[in-house]
Amino acid sequence: MREAWARFAEQRAGVVGLAFIALLVVAGAAAPFVLSHDPAALSNDVMVSPSRVHWFGTDELGRDVFAGMSQGVQVSLTVGFAAALAASVLGILIGAVAGFFGGKVDLALMRFSEMFQVMPSFILAAVIVALAGPGLTRVVGVIAILAWPQVARVMRGEVLRVRQLEFVDAVRCLGIREEAILLREVIPNAIAPVLAVGTLIVGQAILLEAALSFLGLSSADLISWGRMLNSGQRLLFNAPWLSFFPGAAIFLTVLAFNLLGDAVGAALDPKGRRR
Amino acid sequence: MGRFLLARLAWTVPILFVILIVNFLIIHLAPGDPVQALVGDFPAPPGYLEQIRHDFGLDQPLWVQLLRYGQNLLQGHLGYSFANRQPVLELILARAGTTLVLMIPGLIAASVLGVVLALAAAPRAGSAFDSGITALSLFGYSVPIFWLGQLLIILFAVDLGWLPAQGMTSLRGSATGWAYVRDVAWHLVLPAFSITIFFVAVVARVARASIVGVLSEDFITTAMAKGLSRRTILWRHVLPNAMIPVVTVIGYSFGYSLTGAILVETVFAWPGLGSLFVASIGNRDYPVLQGILLLSAVMVVLANLATDLVYALLDPRVRRSYGVAHA
Amino acid sequence: MSAAADRPIVSVNDLRFSYLRGGAVVSALRGVSLDVQPGEAVGLVGESGSGKSTLARVLLGLAHPRLSRIEAGRVVIDGQDVTGFGPQQWRTLRGHPLAMMFQDPLTYLNPVMTVGRQIAESVRLHDGGVDAAARVRELLGLVRLPESVATSYAHELSGGMRQRALLAIALGCRPRLLVADEPTTALDVTTQAEIMALLADLRQRLGMAMLLISHDLGLVASACTRIYVMYAGRTIEWGSTDGVFKVAAHPYTAGLLQSARVVRDAAGRFPTIGGDVPNLSQPIEGCPFRPRCAFAFAPCVQMPEPVAVPGDREHAVRCWHFEERVRSGAEVTRAG
Numbered sequence: 001m002r003e004a005w006a007r008f009a010e011q012r013a014g015v016v017g018l019a020f021i022a023l024l025v026v027a028g029a030a031a032p033f034v035l036s037h038d039p040a041a042l043s044n045d046v047m048v049s050p051s052r053v054h055w056f057g058t059d060e061l062g063r064d065v066f067a068g069m070s071q072g073v074q075v076s077l078t079v080g081f082a083a084a085l086a087a088s089v090l091g092i093l094i095g096a097v098a099g100f101f102g103g104k105v106d107l108a109l110m111r112f113s114e115m116f117q118v119m120p121s122f123i124l125a126a127v128i129v130a131l132a133g134p135g136l137t138r139v140v141g142v143i144a145i146l147a148w149p150q151v152a153r154v155m156r157g158e159v160l161r162v163r164q165l166e167f168v169d170a171v172r173c174l175g176i177r178e179e180a181i182l183l184r185e186v187i188p189n190a191i192a193p194v195l196a197v198g199t200l201i202v203g204q205a206i207l208l209e210a211a212l213s214f215l216g217l218s219s220a221d222l223i224s225w226g227r228m229l230n231s232g233q234r235l236l237f238n239a240p241w242l243s244f245f246p247g248a249a250i251f252l253t254v255l256a257f258n259l260l261g262d263a264v265g266a267a268l269d270p271k272g273r274r275r
Numbered sequence: 276m277g278r279f280l281l282a283r284l285a286w287t288v289p290i291l292f293v294i295l296i297v298n299f300l301i302i303h304l305a306p307g308d309p310v311q312a313l314v315g316d317f318p319a320p321p322g323y324l325e326q327i328r329h330d331f332g333l334d335q336p337l338w339v340q341l342l343r344y345g346q347n348l349l350q351g352h353l354g355y356s357f358a359n360r361q362p363v364l365e366l367i368l369a370r371a372g373t374t375l376v377l378m379i380p381g382l383i384a385a386s387v388l389g390v391v392l393a394l395a396a397a398p399r400a401g402s403a404f405d406s407g408i409t410a411l412s413l414f415g416y417s418v419p420i421f422w423l424g425q426l427l428i429i430l431f432a433v434d435l436g437w438l439p440a441q442g443m444t445s446l447r448g449s450a451t452g453w454a455y456v457r458d459v460a461w462h463l464v465l466p467a468f469s470i471t472i473f474f475v476a477v478v479a480r481v482a483r484a485s486i487v488g489v490l491s492e493d494f495i496t497t498a499m500a501k502g503l504s505r506r507t508i509l510w511r512h513v514l515p516n517a518m519i520p521v522v523t524v525i526g527y528s529f530g531y532s533l534t535g536a537i538l539v540e541t542v543f544a545w546p547g548l549g550s551l552f553v554a555s556i557g558n559r560d561y562p563v564l565q566g567i568l569l570l571s572a573v574m575v576v577l578a579n580l581a582t583d584l585v586y587a588l589l590d591p592r593v594r595r596s597y598g599v600a601h602a
Numbered sequence: 603m604s605a606a607a608d609r610p611i612v613s614v615n616d617l618r619f620s621y622l623r624g625g626a627v628v629s630a631l632r633g634v635s636l637d638v639q640p641g642e643a644v645g646l647v648g649e650s651g652s653g654k655s656t657l658a659r660v661l662l663g664l665a666h667p668r669l670s671r672i673e674a675g676r677v678v679i680d681g682q683d684v685t686g687f688g689p690q691q692w693r694t695l696r697g698h699p700l701a702m703m704f705q706d707p708l709t710y711l712n713p714v715m716t717v718g719r720q721i722a723e724s725v726r727l728h729d730g731g732v733d734a735a736a737r738v739r740e741l742l743g744l745v746r747l748p749e750s751v752a753t754s755y756a757h758e759l760s761g762g763m764r765q766r767a768l769l770a771i772a773l774g775c776r777p778r779l780l781v782a783d784e785p786t787t788a789l790d791v792t793t794q795a796e797i798m799a800l801l802a803d804l805r806q807r808l809g810m811a812m813l814l815i816s817h818d819l820g821l822v823a824s825a826c827t828r829i830y831v832m833y834a835g836r837t838i839e840w841g842s843t844d845g846v847f848k849v850a851a852h853p854y855t856a857g858l859l860q861s862a863r864v865v866r867d868a869a870g871r872f873p874t875i876g877g878d879v880p881n882l883s884q885p886i887e888g889c890p891f892r893p894r895c896a897f898a899f900a901p902c903v904q905m906p907e908p909v910a911v912p913g914d915r916e917h918a919v920r921c922w923h924f925e926e927r928v929r930s931g932a933e934v935t936r937a938g
Contacts, residue, residue, distance in 0.1 A: 115290060117575075118293065118572050118575050118576055119297065119568070119572045120530075120531045120571050120575060122537070123534055123571045124568065126537075126556070126564075127564045127565070128301065128304060130559075130561075131301065131302070131305040132305065132306065133306070203417065210419055211419065211421065211538055214419075214421050214538070215537075215541065215553055215556065216556075216557075229419075229425070233425065233541070233542065236425060236428055236429065236433070236440070237433055237440075240425075240429045240433065243422065243425045243429070244429070247422030247425060247426070250419050250422060251417060251419060251422060254417040254418075254419070255414065255418075258416065493706065493709035494709065494710050494711055494712045494713070496664060496704070496710065497704065497710045497711065497720075497768070497771065498723075499662075499664055499696065500664060500697070500701065500704075501696065501697050501701075501727060501771065501774075501775060502693055502694070502695070502697035502698070502728070502775065503693075505689075505693075511723075512712055512715070515714050515715070516712070516713065516714055589714060591714060591757075592713060592714075592757050
């Protein structure tokens with residue numbers, strides 16, 4: 001475990017990513033207390049370009065963009081983590097069972113997982129929200145349901161690998177039940193690569209939520225980065241800063257998660273291809 | 276190979292079935308009367324609602340409705356769009372071409388460019404050039420495609436004024452023939468560029484990793500030991516082996532291209548299926564949404580099928596059995 | 603080409619070679635000298651980590667051009683000094699006169715190309731005007747493989763068949779010297795014997811020389827007329843097979859022979875050489891075998907120079923202990 005940490009620390013890009021994400025978490029939590037402008041406050045400074053008073057400018061209702069963005073962190077990170085967590089839990093369970101028990105169970109479960117990958121998650125989520133109304137839980141649910149096969153595949157691969165290792169047979173000889181072996185011995189050893197995939201899913205989820213908000217498929221009272229881009233689109237010629245900054249935030253956040261995910265993956269890969 | 280094909284095609288059937296069910300059920304998500312959902316916001320003559328109810332069998336048990344829905348689909352009845360006063364299928368077909376004009380060049384350019392970049396970078400793994408390509412592809416892959424479009428508009432249309440910002444043709448345009456083509460092409464540049472940048476990143480990333488992996492394989496040493504030139508080794512030994520995951524990713528890109536289309540068309544006001552989708556959301560034109568969802572799912576299935584077939588053509592080891600193909 | 607029959611196909615002179623791995627410099631070869639005359643079968647014996655595979659790669663210029671370099675010494679192939687060769691120059695030299703055969707045939711064959719096409723590649727490259735298809739069939743026959751193999755893929759063949767296929771690929775280059783790096787290690791014993799018999803037969807028919815690299819002493823003994831023993835990147839003993847086996851002058855060679863006999867000693871243990879091979883990324887003072895040697899004494903802090911074994915002109919060894927014994931007039935017998 002320690003070597004994995006050491007290898008991770010070597011990946012400077014991953015560390016930068018992690019640092020950025022930590023910064024975002026802190027910013028999101030602290031925002032309500034620290035900001036000089038209330039993100040929802042309307043003002044008379046309408047469509048002001050970035051200045052000393054309004055660092056990132058204001059929108060058509062005079063709301064400060066920087067403040068809005070700082071609050072938007074909450075939505076993005078919440079959706080990202082929640083979706084990834086849900087997808088991971090499902091994926092770990094199903095992947096582990098498939099990999100461990102093999103044979104028909106494996107085949108059936110893998111076929112089953114393929115069925116969840118036939119629809120583009122964005123379009124499905126968009127249609128669901130269009131029909132049933134916006135809601136973060138809904139969005140998280142759709143993402144999770146369509147993303148778990150990614151996790152399951154990785155988990156299954158790892159479980160297949162671990163279960164070949166001798167110590168599993170050794171434990172089996174002690175007479176422990178199969179389910180217990182799966183839970184206590186195999187899963188803990190196989191779970192590491194799931195972290196890497198899970199991190200990448202956070203990035204995907206953030207992008208998806210932003211895309212939905214961009215199309216206006218999100219609750220109007222919730223300030224999110226994608227939503228800001230939605231207003232930005234209409235005012236592209238007059239107030240480009242409305243699109244530039246929130247979009248940059250999405251980009252950097254997703255980038256950070258992708259860097260982190262790659263670094264985690266590389267740190268956990270024992271064969272470590274030389275760069 | 277024949278058996279593989281058969282097995283693969285056979286698997287498509289249950290998948291299509293699942294798509295059918297999901298698509299069918301989704302309309303029931305709308306709060307209230309499903310008939311109202313099907314008709315949308317438009318005032319319909321009272322008798323019409325009853326007729327819809329009857330046609331779609333909405334007064335029948337669910338499984339009968341499903342059957343009806345399936346039958347309708349097979350006959351090409353995807354519903355009727357009141358907002359556009361056209362049957363949904365016709366509407367979709369009419370707009371599909373516009374989207375294709377946008378997506379196809381973008382995707383093909385992205386695939387080719389992605390592989391070329393990877394071919395250039397991978398043998399120089401670890402060099403500054405390679406690091407640059409890796410970084411660029413990571414960026415391209417993390418960027419929200421709609422924001423990218425907006426940035427391009429801000430830079431090239433607003434600031435520099437080189438290219439048009441919106442639409443497929445100039446507003447004043449009544450151009451015909453060659454002038455029309457040129458006009459469209461000019462409008463195509465920025466949106467197609469957005470698509471290309473995103474997908475290039477994805478393809479290049481996978482291709483590069485794959486090529487680097489193959490370059491370190493033992494059989495490359497054998498090829499070198501024979502005395503083959505670097506170029507021959509790259510083209511005849513590395514590429515066929517390395518392309519396998521790349522084909523998967525290209526297929527995936529084509530399959531999911533409708534998602535990109537929706538976002539890019541919205542940013543650039545390109546009048547294709549994407550814009551139709553967004554407009555229909557605003558119009559609560561649910562049959563259109565259903566139709567496009569169905570189309571996107573079918574595209575994914577077809578793309579996966581094509582990918583698996585190409586995969587089998589490239590890799591003889593796969594032909595023996597149809598395992599879990601999308602690894 | 604005129605004096606080709608007189609001069610060695612390959613001649614390595616005190617070669618020192620190192621490469622970069624994970625930030626550390628590994629001196630894989632620290633003084634290797636060997637040569638192979640036309641038509642002869644030479645063996646190179648050593649444990650894993652001795653540098654024998656590295657030598658094979660260097661001989662074919664397969665070492666990574668940027669991450670490795672020849673520090674000193676010379677490599678002469680067919681009269682040409684190739685020590686300073688770059689990748690382009692190496693390319694023209696590979697396949698002919700040197701061809702190579704590798705250890706694990708499954709990973710050394712292209713999985714998506716038919717075996718026939720892979721053999722044909724060698725043929726087209728080295729045998730210009732010849733009808734490739736016919737020559738492929740001929741080569742398959744030489745290695746005793748059925749013609750159907752030409753349209754098969756690597757994963758459809760057994761281990762032994764794959765190794766023969768690799769051999770056919772090498773032969774397609776019409777090599778004068780075949781470098782075989784652990785050609786039978788991945789095979790079971792019966793197949794091993796078949797491959798070795800095939801190699802012997804081919805050598806005779808084609809007049810081909812062979813450099814057989816292996817950790818398996820028995821294998822080398824039965825197939826080669828001369829052998830070199832390598833340890834920690836150096837050739838430490840060499841001579842005719844008979845000579846070296848009879849008088850294992852170096853304690854390491856003696857130890858290898860003991861271990862190879864697989865006969866338990868009085869205490870019921872299998873003979874082994876205690877200790878580990880040295881770490882080649884660290885510098886080594888003097889004789890590298892010193893930490894494991896039962897006969898190490900004062901002079902061993904200096905690397906010994908080669909000394910001839912009395913009574914056998916070809917046989918030489920680098921060992922102070924042996925030199926000491928010869929000087930003191932002891933009978934020339936196996937060390938220890």
